[in-house]
Amino acid sequence: MSAISSSRPILGSSVAPALVLDRVEAGYDGRPVLRDFSLTLNAGEVYALLGANGAGKSTVARVACGLLPVRRGRVAVGDGTQTRARIGLAPQDSALFPALSPRENVEVTARLCGVARDDRRAAVDRALDLTGCGPRADQPVRTLSGGWRRRANLSAALVGQPRLLIADEPTEGVDAGTRGVLSAALRETVKAGAGCLLISHDAVFVSDTADRIGVLARGRLLAEGPPNALLHQAFGAARLLSIRLTRPASEAAAQWFAQAGLTQADDRLEWRRLCDDALAVAQMLAAVVDGEGGEVAVRRPGLDDLVAHLSGASS
């Protein structure tokens, strides 16, 4: 695995990691998904797990919160003395009661995770504030849009002031404004000393929110480190040139693209190349692309490209 250390300061070394998985083996029906899997999530950081469908991200989350037993290895949350109540889980499929309001849902969770009666009201208000849920806090959840449900779902996970927060696809189906609010809520939570394990396919959200990422494929960590450092390590100064067509390229155009080093995607409508001189190649091909009625674009590779690059290289 390639690993790059974080440039952000981690809380003092006396603070126990929020989560340690040490040489864990776990899976389903006798079939291991994780083998000899290790991961350390520091207090004060957002650590995002990225990977293609089926890579094992949710399995890591289930192991971390004790929903899936391990066959081998060690799992420790915080200093090991904390109970499950100090883990906040915002699951991908919202865990809210639809007939209750966000406030009532968050109150129920506060009770379940042992927030003292006298502290409950302040804890609920704080959790609703963190996700900006106030304006919809007293409407039944079943009447709320997906974005407000996501806010309420995260509030419920935050109300017990967890030492470990697990957020599974918190931005699925949300708009850019809500995404920003949820990112700020996670950052605020880790600033207060928690560790956050984030599982997300949302590359923009992860770039904005995570201190470190781990790229997972077939239950193995392929690389780990701060997002920009990993992008730099994988791609350097290269840019991604892509040509998008509305129908497969004519024979002549396909020859031009192939000669310029571009490869065709599975859908046969996109041609791509990663290179340092992407702008020059794009200019050279502009007339051919115009003739085909297509569009050419040059951009910096992102986290989706990193996952595809590392997963492809490891298969």
Ligand SMILES: Nc1ncnc2c1ncn2[C@@H]1O[C@H](COP(=O)(O)OP(=O)(O)OP(=O)(O)O)[C@@H](O)[C@H]1O
């Ligand atoms: N309850 C289950 N029973 C049997 N196999 C399972 C179960 N849950 C997951 N798996 C298998 O374990 C492997 C890892 O699945 P997991 O859900 O951890 O992947 P993931 O990275 O979270 O995927 P996605 O991005 O699609 O959510 C897959 O091969 C999946 O089919």
